[in-house]
Amino acid sequence: xxxxxxxxxxxxxxxxxxxxxxxxxxxxxxxxxxxxxxxxxxxxxxxxxxxxxxxxxxxxxxxxxxxxxxxxxxxxxxxxxxxxxxxxxxxxxxxxxxxxxxxxxxxxxxxxxxxxxxxxxxxxxxxxxxxxxxxxxxxxxxxxxxxxxxxxxxxxxxxxxxxxxxxxxxxxxxxxxxxxxxxxxxxxxxxxxxxxxxxxxxxxxxxxxxxxxxxxxxxxxxxxxxxxxxxxxxxxxxxxxxxxxxxxxxxxxxxxxxxxxxxxxxxxxxxxxxxxxxxxxxxxxxxxxxxxxxxxxxx
Ligand code: ADP
Numbered sequence: 001x002x003x004x005x006x007x008x009x010x011x012x013x014x015x016x017x018x019x020x021x022x023x024x025x026x027x028x029x030x031x032x033x034x035x036x037x038x039x040x041x042x043x044x045x046x047x048x049x050x051x052x053x054x055x056x057x058x059x060x061x062x063x064x065x066x067x068x069x070x071x072x073x074x075x076x077x078x079x080x081x082x083x084x085x086x087x088x089x090x091x092x093x094x095x096x097x098x099x100x101x102x103x104x105x106x107x108x109x110x111x112x113x114x115x116x117x118x119x120x121x122x123x124x125x126x127x128x129x130x131x132x133x134x135x136x137x138x139x140x141x142x143x144x145x146x147x148x149x150x151x152x153x154x155x156x157x158x159x160x161x162x163x164x165x166x167x168x169x170x171x172x173x174x175x176x177x178x179x180x181x182x183x184x185x186x187x188x189x190x191x192x193x194x195x196x197x198x199x200x201x202x203x204x205x206x207x208x209x210x211x212x213x214x215x216x217x218x219x220x221x222x223x224x225x226x227x228x229x230x231x232x233x234x235x236x237x238x239x240x241x242x243x244x245x246x247x248x249x250x251x252x253x254x255x256x257x258x259x260x261x262x263x264x265x266x267x268x269x270x271x272x273x274x275x276x277x278x279x280x281x282x283x284x285x286x287x288x289x290x291x292x293x294x295x296x297x298x299x
Contacts, residue, residue, distance in 0.1 A: 009121045011152040013079075017051070017131045019156035021299075022146070022184065026171020028059065028137040031192035031263070032161045034273045035292075036134035037065040039159075041278035042296045044089035048129040051082060052091045053119060055146060056136045057112050060095030067276020071096055079124035092123045113145040120149050138171070139178040147182045157187035159260070159299075164194050164243035169251050176255050188258035190295055191248035196238040197264040197287035200224075200231050235287065240265060261295040263288055 014020070023039070025032040033056065040052040054062035063069050063083075071083045073096045082090030094115065125131065133150075136142045147155070158179050162172045172189060179186050205220035206213040224231050252259035263269075266288035272279040279285035280293065 006117055006121060007149065007152040010117070010149050013121055013123070013125075014131075014150070014153040016127045017125060017153075018129045020131045020133060020150060020153070021156055021187070022133045022135055022150075022158040023161065024135050024143070024158050024175050024179075025137045025161045026139075026173075026175045027162075027168050030137075030161050030163045030168055032056075032137065033061045033065055033134050034269065035159070035161050035190060035192065035263075036132050037062060037273065038269075038279055038292050039296055040066075040089060040091075040130075040132045042280060042293065043130050043132070044086055045278065045280060047088065049088045049127065050090070051123075051125045051128045051131040052089070052134065053123070053131060054091070054093035054095065054134045055116050055119060055142060056134055057094050057115065057142065058136060060093045060098075062091060062093045062134055063095040065273045065276055066091050068093075068096075069276075073097065076124065079122045081124055090125060090128075092119060112142055116142060116146055117149055120146070139174055143178065144182075147184060151182075155184050157185040159187050160189045161192050162189060162248050164191055164241045164247040166242075166245060169248060172248070172251065173255065176257055186257040187299055188260035189248050189252050190260050191262045193241065193265040194243070194247070194262035195264050196236075196240050197266055198236050199287075200234050200236050202267070203236055237264075258298075260298055261291060263291045263295070 021039070023032055023036040036052060040050050044050045052062060052066070054060050063071065066085050068083050068085065068091055073083065073092070074081045080092065082092045083096065084090050133146065135146060160172055160175050162168045176186055205216045207216035249259045264287050266285060268282070268284040269279050269288040272282055272285055279289045282289065
């Protein structure tokens with residue numbers, strides 16, 4: 001039996017991609033797609049040629065996070081053309097193929113695997129420095145297949161995104177073990193939503209009362225302006241999730257993988273993601289953008 005023709009085709013296609021980075025998470029909703037999107041923006045802003053491949057087949061959020069909702073994919077004789085945000089940042093997502101963004105994708109394993117294979121084989125990325133792959137959460141069929149397919153070529157490494165709670169960290173341990181088992185180097189773990197940081201001046205104040213809460217923001221802000229104006233320039237922080245057991249950093253230490261850093265919960269980052277923008281050029285993202293930048297600079 002000769003070599004698998006699909007694997008040969010994938011290896012040929014991937015020959016023009018210098019580094020493949022997998023972005024993984026144990027659970028959904030921890031910020032994996034947000035990180036993949038901002039990582040791609042950051043690499044492109046450093047003048048690299050970047051591709052972003054979204055294979056989170058059940059919940060493709062990359063088109064929205066890159067400001068590309070409602071776009072259609074075009075085919076040329078070289079394959080499927082990515083949709084370009086900038087001339088050096090191309091994107092491919094299952095989301096572009098759904099006639100209606102509200103359609104739930106409820107495909108079973110073989111069909112999902114077939115599509116992933118096609119994504120790896122048929123997208124015309126051209127010569128690129130980085131391919132960022134936003135993988136589905138968990139260690140499911142899709143992971144095993146993408147890793148198997150990508151093993152036809154060398155994977156630069158995986159970044160695992162988590163939140164600080166134990167329930168998310170337990171799944172990260174599984175994800176790290178999965179990478180070790182299949183031989184994908186773990187570039188490191190990012191602890192996202194690591195506390196809430198918000199400029200004091202953006203806070204809302206609610207006053208509890210018998211009839212429910214009422215908005216007391218105007219009253220509180222006037223009070224602060226008169227009595228303690230210096231508070232307006234501080235950043236309010238809240239732990240939100242219980243990280244008393246050491247969070248991701250301690251787990252990385254125990255498992256012998258690099259800890260890349262913490263990104264706080266930042267309403268402005270969420271807004272940038274909703275609007276499909278890079279957070280790095282946005283002054284309002286001052287709570288999260290420097291943290292993301294220092295993580296990305298370590299890669
Ligand atoms: P996942 O890909 O892990 O399912 P997403 O990246 O889709 O998670 O993030 C889930 C939601 O949380 C999105 O609305 C996203 O904008 C928001 N989010 C992610 N990280 C942060 C953060 N650090 N601060 C604020 N909102 C965030």
